[in-house]
Every structure is written in C-alpha cells, then in structure tokens.
Amino acid sequence: MCPINRSDILSARVVKSTGSWYEIIDSKANTYSARLRGKFRQDTKEVTNPIAVGDEVLFEQNEDGTAQITEILERKNFLPRKATHGRRGYQILIANIDYAIVVVSISQPQYKTGFIDRFLVSCEAYGIEPIIIMNKWDLSLQIPTDEIYFHSNQYEKLGYKVFHTSIQTPEILEPLRLLIKDKLSVFIGPSGVGKTSLLNLIDPSLKEKTSEISDYSNKGKHTTTFAKLVPLPFGGYLADTPGIREFGLYNIQDWELSLYFPEMLEARTRCKFSTCTHIHEPSCGVLELVDSGKIEAFRYLSYMNIIESLVEP
Numbered sequence: 580m581c582p583i584n585r586s587d588i589l590s591a592r593v594v595k596s597t598g599s600w601y602e603i604i605d606s607k608a609n610t611y612s613a614r615l616r617g618k619f620r621q622d623t624k625e626v627t628n629p630i631a632v633g634d635e636v637l638f639e640q641n642e643d644g645t646a647q648i649t650e651i652l653e654r655k656n657f658l659p660r661k662a663t664h665g666r667r668g669y670q671i672l673i674a675n676i677d678y679a680i681v682v683v684s685i686s687q688p689q690y691k692t693g694f695i696d697r698f699l700v701s702c703e704a705y706g707i708e709p710i711i712i713m714n715k716w717d718l719s720l721q722i723p724t725d726e727i728y729f730h731s732n733q734y735e736k737l738g739y740k741v742f743h744t745s746i747q748t749p750e751i752l753e754p755l756r757l758l759i760k761d762k763l764s765v766f767i768g769p770s771g772v773g774k775t776s777l778l779n780l781i782d783p784s785l786k787e788k789t790s791e792i793s794d795y796s797n798k799g800k801h802t803t804t805f806a807k808l809v810p811l812p813f814g815g816y817l818a819d820t821p822g823i824r825e826f827g828l829y830n831i832q833d834w835e836l837s838l839y840f841p842e843m844l845e846a847r848t849r850c851k852f853s854t855c856t857h858i859h860e861p862s863c864g865v866l867e868l869v870d871s872g873k874i875e876a877f878r879y880l881s882y883m884n885i886i887e888s889l890v891e892p
C-alpha cells in the first residue's frame with residue numbers, strides 16, 4: 580500500500596452539481612470535474628443529495644485531470660428543501676451560506692409577505708442570515724407604495740436588512756456589492772422577480788440568460804434550472820437558484836415556531852404554557868401583543884399559515 584502524501588490532499592468548493600458529477604474550484608481558482616469516491620458513505624438517509632453546492636470538500640486529482648472527492652468538511656449551515664420526484668426526506672439546496680438573500684419584486688409579480696416570512700423563518704431556523712431585496716423599484720412610480728413602504732419598514736424594525744433595487748439604476752447596488760464581497764451568498768425568490776438580472780449587473784461578465792415575463796399572468800417563466808455558485812470578480816460567491824416556491828421546515832415542532840419570529844421571542848416567555856402555540860391557549864403573551872397591535876397582523880397571519888403547514892399528515 581502506498582501511504583497518502585498529505586500534499587496530495589487538496590480542498591475545494593463545490594460550485595455546481597449535475598447528478599453524479601460536480602464542478603469544484605480550489606483555492607488557486609482551478610476548476611475540476613469531480614466524482615464522489617466509490618466507497619463514500621452517506622451519514623443520513625434523510626438527505627437525497629450527499630454533496631451540495633457550497634460544500635467544502637477534500638479531493639485527489641486523477642491522472643486524466645478529473646478529481647475524486649474524498650471527504651466533505653463539516654457544514655456551517657444549509658438550506659433544505661423537500662425532496663423532488665416524490666422521494667422522502669429533503670434535499671440540501673445549498674450549504675455554508677453567509678447570506679441568504681430573498682429577492683422579490685414590488686410589482687410584476689407583486690411580492691407576498693407570506694413568502695418572505697416563510698423564507699425568514701427558514702433562515703432563522705437553520706442559522707442563516709437573511710437579507711431582503713425588493714426589486715423593480717422603478718415600477719413604484721406606477722403603483723401605490725404606502726403598503727410596500729409599510730412592509731419594508733416592518734422588516735427593518737425586526738432587524739432585517741432591506742434593499743430597494745432596480746436594474747435601471749445599477750449604482751444603487753453598490754451597498755449590496757460591499758456586503759456580499761468575500762461572502763457566500765445565495766439569491767432565492769419566485770420566478771421573474773429579477774434574480775438573474777441582478778446577478779448579471781453585479782458581475783457583467785456573466786451574461787446569464789434572463790426570462791421574459793408573460794404579460795397575461797405576470798407570473799414569469801422559469802429560466803434558471805439549477806443552483807450554481809458563481810465566483811465574484813471582487814471576491815466571494817453568489818448563487819442564483821431556480822424560482823423557489825417553498826422552503827423546507829424540517830423537525831420543527833409547532834410550539835417552537837415562535838422562536839423564529841423575533842417579535843414573539845420576549846412575549847412567548849410570558850405564556851402560561853411552555854408549549855403554547857399562541858393560537859387558542861389562555862394567558863398567552865403573544866396573543867396579547869397581537870390584540871394590542873404590537874405584533875403586526877400580517878406577520879401573525881404568516882405565523883398561523885406556517886403552523887398549519889407544519890402539521891404533516
């Protein structure tokens with residue numbers, strides 16, 4: 580047997596996954612096509628993909644220039660989503676995220692706070708810092724904006740960063756650029772809101788394909804088909820993801836959900852029952868704040884919708 584020479588073991592970041600092949604980039608910016616070493620064992624059956632985009636891995640080079648992934652380094656966090664094709668368990672959408680950026684548009688299509696709130700809860704639950712981008716701000720001249728400003732202010736009050744952007748005024752992207760420099764960030768949001776357009780503005784060398792919005796439905800067509808990490812020219816990685824409709828919330832009990840609503844954290848300590856779900860229980864600290872208007876009705880509505888969805892058949 581030949582002993583392993585430590586200098587042969589290299590580390591890299593997984594930037595793309597296409598089934599059994601992975602694209603990995605090492606610290607010297609070399610790109611390799613890599614496969615998982617044959618005897619690689621998966622720890623948990625609940626996860627349908629053993630390696631995810633964003634993973635840091637150790638690899639060995641093959642003579643033909645490809646690579647073999649030998650080990651996955653511990654993940655700092657990851658964003659799961661329900662397994663596709665009727666499979667059980669979940670899929671890791673992306674791992675080791677510094678910022679999960681939810682991109683929505685103020686119009687065409689108009690954002691839903693329910694979507695934003697579900698995203699925020701997922702981030703809180705999985706230890707990921709969320710950021711909100713409200714895009715297509717140029718359209719604010721054509722629509723009433725009171726409610727949009729109201730929501731935007733509420734999210735800021737809760738401690739979330741909110742950016743108002745438009746691809747027509749690229750200079751307003753500068754603070755966002757500074758924030759994501761040297762970080763691993765991911766764009767998540769419904770189809771047609773401008774994720775790929777923003778990505779192309781942040782790194783013009785990309786020229787990723789954007790979609791046309793279908794006029795009649797304002798729903799937007801689906802263009803981006805898989806998550807992929809793009810190295811940024813100023814340092815860091817940014818991932819564009821396909822239009823995502825739902826986030827996974829796994830192993831979360833109903834009474835835990837309020838832990839992921841910052842405005843409920845203090846109030847929930849005043850509930851009579853430690854497993855209070857803040858829906859029908861007597862002497863509930865959260866319901867008191869809902870009644871007095873200190874917890875916004877739209878947030879509580881999201882809370883109730885999410886709690887209902889946690890109850891799996």
Ligand SMILES: Nc1nc2c(ncn2[C@@H]2O[C@H](COP(=O)(O)OP(=O)(O)OP(=O)(O)O)[C@@H](O)[C@H]2O)c(=O)[nH]1
Nearest residue numbers: 715745746771772773774775776789790802803822
């Ligand atoms: N008015 C306006 N239109 C925008 C803006 N940003 C993007 N769009 C348009 O919105 C449409 C959809 O943009 P994309 O970047 O493809 O949207 P996406 O979020 O990547 O969509 P998927 O890849 O399907 O998830 C395109 O026609 C863009 O030109 C903006 O700030 N203002």
Ligand SMILES: [Mg+2]
Nearest residue numbers: 774775802803
């Ligand atoms: Mg796209």
Ligand SMILES: [Zn+2]
Nearest residue numbers: 850855857863
């Ligand atoms: Zn309660």
